């Protein structure tokens with residue numbers, strides 16, 4: 001035997017030299033859940049270690065994450081039931097506590113990258129991402145609400161708008177509206193290949209945003225499909241997206257690689273709530289080594305081709321990366 005692959009694994013120093021993929025704190029984007037009010041901290045039962053926070057505590061959380069080197073955050077609002085209606089009008093109301101909070105975050109930490117969520121579900125009394133008419137989620141009328149929501153977020157100072165709704169044509173619609181209103185510098189991270197997944201369960205608990213009837217299969221993608229993700233990616237590129245996202249991440253590593261190989265845009269992957277909770281739950285039982293399995297999962301997402309990883313593990317992973 002003159003060829004022995006094990007020689008490149010013989011010691012830590014050699015392994016470090018030949019390592020193909022390196023996870024870095026710069027790759028990580030931390031999702032946060034915002035509550036209205038002050039001094040509010042409500043844990044998410046199905047996501048141990050993740051809390052819903054009012055603005056004052058959320059600012060502290062951002063500061064703590066920044067100390068670990070995290071600079072990008074995706075903020076989601078927990079909207080009281082009484083503010084919800086059929087047309088999600090609270091999403092662009094002047095009094096909207098979410099947009100006000102975005103402005104406060106930008107004022108406090110101008111260097112922080114703030115990403116938003118654009119979809120009707122947190123604000124909709126139907127719990128769907130678009131407007132419901134006669135039991136159907138209507139596409140084109142939903143664009144108007146999504147546009148108003150995105151514009152209000154841009155006015156509040158958002159750096160990246162994140163349409164997670166999967167309506168057709170929304171990236172182009174939002175891009176044009178932003179540009180017409182002078183927000184040419186505001187980016188769009190499109191949820192390009194967002195699958196109708198069971199892994200969003202804990203997130204819907206966190207936001208109390210589960211659909212009141214039916215499911216999201218007429219707009220989110222069928223988990224069986226791969227080629228269709230390319231079609232969505234081509235449209236998002238044409239419509240002016242700055243980043244393409246695949247969601248969830250771990251069950252869709254092949255789709256991350258597919259988009260990475262077919263697009264020049266940065267690829268993001270959303271390591272979603274259910275993917276977080278599975279590892280947390282097993283670790284809490286003592287069945288898995290939390291640090292190892294978390295880092296292995298994040299590394300696999302990066303190896304698959306993700307340039308950016310949205311993950312609830314961001315702080316824990318950053319702590320480990322800091323000590324390496």
Ligand code: PBG
Pocket residue numbers: 117119121129164165199200201202203204271272273274
């Ligand atoms: C809302 C939205 C969802 C997630 C992000 N934005 C849930 C859904 O589509 O039902 C899921 C995130 C997660 O599970 O961590 N449009």
